[in-house]
Amino acid sequence: MDNSVAVCAPEKPRTCTPYYPVFLDVRGRFTVVVGGGSVAERKVDGLLKAGARVRVVSPDVTAGLEVRVNEGSVTLERRLYGEGDLKGAFLVYAATDDAAINEAVYAEAEARGVLANVADDPQHCNFIVPSVARRGSLQFAVSTGGAAPVLAKRLRCELEERYSDDWAVYTDLLSEVRMLVRDRISGGETERAAVLEAACDLGLLGRLRAGEVLDAESVYIEALDAVDESGFKAGESR
Numbered sequence: 001m002d003n004s005v006a007v008c009a010p011e012k013p014r015t016c017t018p019y020y021p022v023f024l025d026v027r028g029r030f031t032v033v034v035g036g037g038s039v040a041e042r043k044v045d046g047l048l049k050a051g052a053r054v055r056v057v058s059p060d061v062t063a064g065l066e067v068r069v070n071e072g073s074v075t076l077e078r079r080l081y082g083e084g085d086l087k088g089a090f091l092v093y094a095a096t097d098d099a100a101i102n103e104a105v106y107a108e109a110e111a112r113g114v115l116a117n118v119a120d121d122p123q124h125c126n127f128i129v130p131s132v133a134r135r136g137s138l139q140f141a142v143s144t145g146g147a148a149p150v151l152a153k154r155l156r157c158e159l160e161e162r163y164s165d166d167w168a169v170y171t172d173l174l175s176e177v178r179m180l181v182r183d184r185i186s187g188g189e190t191e192r193a194a195v196l197e198a199a200c201d202l203g204l205l206g207r208l209r210a211g212e213v214l215d216a217e218s219v220y221i222e223a224l225d226a227v228d229e230s231g232f233k234a235g236e237s238r
């Protein structure tokens with residue numbers, strides 16, 4: 001596999017920024033979205049799904065955002081953006097239809113050392129927003145590095161079709177098995193990984209779909225047996 005850093009051809013600089021992907025914990029964090037159109041609404045929805053506190057600054061908002069405001073999940077400053085609006089923000093989104101305002105929002109964010117996303121200008125984004133498919137703890141975030149957002153969306157839709165909701169149940173089950181492995185297997189990472197790999201080879205998803213009731217304890221034992229059979233010493237006291 002080629003691990004080299006993407007090198008931009010000078011004539012095509014924007015399509016090959018080597019973005020660094022992360023999953024941020026924004027629960028309870030204060031975020032500001034400037035603008036109230038459909039793009040702002042999409043960014044707000046993503047933030048709410050992740051548990052952020054959201055303030056929207058915009059003289060008008062979409063019907064969808066109005067619902068969010070009325071139900072109390074978003075606070076709205078129903079006015080134009082003014083310098084100082086980003087104070088205390090953890091993340092900032094500039095999503096107005098006015099390029100000069102978006103630029104001013106970016107400049108204030110920069111001055112405050114806050115990460116900013118600018119909807120109409122990938123060159124002035126500290127981060128871009130991926131297309132996301134969620135299945136409980138399992139998340140797929142797709143980015144084209146700003147090259148073709150519609151492709152990111154297409155791939156997200158394909159992932160949603162390919163990975164049904166039972167993947168969330170399967171992921172939770174593996175998480176519980178992992179807790180048991182961590183508590184009980186005294187060996188090193190290699191021993192623990194072997195049991196967890198074995199758990200992944202038990203066809204659990206198909207069995208869950210077939211209606212089998214599986215609990216972490218029984219899966220743990222089964223995985224341990226599979227490892228024992230393969231001759232590996234898990235170093236565990238059962």
Ligand SMILES: C[C@@]1(CC(=O)O)c2cc3[nH]c(cc4nc(cc5[nH]c(cc(n2)[C@H]1CCC(=O)O)[C@@](C)(CC(=O)O)[C@@H]5CCC(=O)O)C(CC(=O)O)=C4CCC(=O)O)c(CCC(=O)O)c3CC(=O)O
Nearest residue numbers: 042120122128129130131143144145146148149152153156
């Ligand atoms: C760089 C980035 C910055 C950012 O927004 O973070 C950016 C930038 C721009 N998008 C533009 C247009 C469109 N964007 C979408 C859709 C989405 N755009 C999203 C992200 C991103 N868009 C970031 C890069 C993501 C990546 O790496 O690929 C998604 C994934 C996530 C989200 O927004 O939540 C979400 C799909 C969510 C989903 O459904 O899964 C559609 C389609 C649609 O709306 O159905 C169109 C119309 C078609 C078209 O023009 O391509 C324009 C031109 C504006 C103009 O011409 O005025 C710019 C500006 C520019 O490229 O210069």
Ligand SMILES: NC(=O)C1=CN([C@@H]2O[C@H](COP(=O)(O)OP(=O)(O)OC[C@H]3O[C@@H](n4cnc5c(N)ncnc54)[C@H](O)[C@@H]3O)[C@@H](O)[C@H]2O)C=CC1
Nearest residue numbers: 035036037038039057058060080081095096097101119120
């Ligand atoms: N990144 C992305 O995913 C996409 C980006 N875009 C770009 O995003 C921008 C916004 O797109 P839409 O939501 O469709 O636009 P829109 O025209 O529906 O909404 C713009 C919003 O900004 C508000 N606004 C305007 N001036 C303001 C100010 N000074 N202070 C606060 N709010 C202000 C308006 O009241 C309105 O609510 C456009 O520049 C568009 O080119 C468009 C499509 C996708």
